[in-house]
Amino acid sequence: MNDLVEYLLNLVHNPAQAEEFRANSDAKIASSYLSDDDKAQLAEMVANTPAPEQPVIQSGRFYVGDDHGHNVKVVSSATQDIMADVDPAERKAHRVKVADTKGEWPHPNRMILKPIGNSEVYLDHILLDDGVGRLKAKITALTIEVEDDQTGDDA
């Protein structure tokens, strides 16, 4: 068995280590026992994982609420900075806190989102309205979760 296969199978047998790898792949690859060729291959495998942060929404203000009568809560994120024109390659590393959760996209009063389990829904290229009709900034990602047993439109 070659070293790279063995390395990957070890991760299969150690879920915690696999999780740690996925969270910090660059450092884990660098510190591994693998040869330079294998390290390069492994880095390529990680890089080829399609990143979910791709443009979804063209423009518009947004409202938080799903289409099943639940409230949807915007979970705060790592940074409060709203980034304008961030290089797509850099977006993956950021989460943006959203303070104002009302708006419209694409329906006049609702952003129809269906959260699936607790998975993250990434909303790239939301263009915020500053209240006087000017596009202000881009949001790179939101994390949403369903609040059960609550019905209403306000987030």
Add this chain to the structure above:
Amino acid sequence: MIKRAMTHKGSLVVVGTGIQLGGHLTLEAQAHITHAEKVLYVSGSKIMGDWIVSLNKTAESLAHFYAPDKPRAATYSDMADTIVAAVRGGQRVCAVFYGHPGVFVQPSHEAIQKARAEGFDAKMLPGISAEDCLFADLGFDPADHGCQSFEATDFLIRTRIFDPYSTLIIWQIETIGQLNQKTEVGRNGLHVLVEYLQKSYTATHPVTVYQAAELPVQQPFIHTCPLAHLADAPIPHVATLYVPPLHEKPLDPAMLTKLGLRTEKR
């Protein structure tokens, strides 16, 4: 003492690797790979192939039958013929396919049918399919609203009738209308799919493009967008579309009564 010549009759077992390297292979499937006299495989990646070879040194890839602009049907037929030829040669053959060996794998079924028709023992073992991963990663139960599953091109060219109040899963949306081996996503096919689905769903109905993680170092690909934006969405090389139901379908009072689940009003 009568001395009989030993005749070794070939046999075939078809197994699946599951989607993720190593973690999805059943113990039974691994035993068949390890103990086979000849292993023929189609893997999802080179690393998966390396692993199969590490389990059995006789392992030989069938991927060379793929060729640009060669009809997929011809490729699959060549694969099945190669598998059956090894069985005819008197070997205990194990054919290994990516995912579940009986789900979206034509040569596995074809090889079993041909081998059986010629009097050889042939069977298939179940494996973990992309759909199994989808249920886990997207977190829904197909029993909740029912679940319909179609191959994308077949879904369109036969204008399949489906129930939008039930979950809809559409496979291979990256190759709609492409009968040959292609490497690029067919965006035109996606536009046609969106147009067809918009007869049953609104443009804002959320849909999810999905691909299971193939390696323990990867995350599954999950991209949710409005149906109207699907044709411009990022599409991985093996993409499945999850379309959630519109909403809960109303109960049928007459059927409830027939089943004794509700008493008729007097």
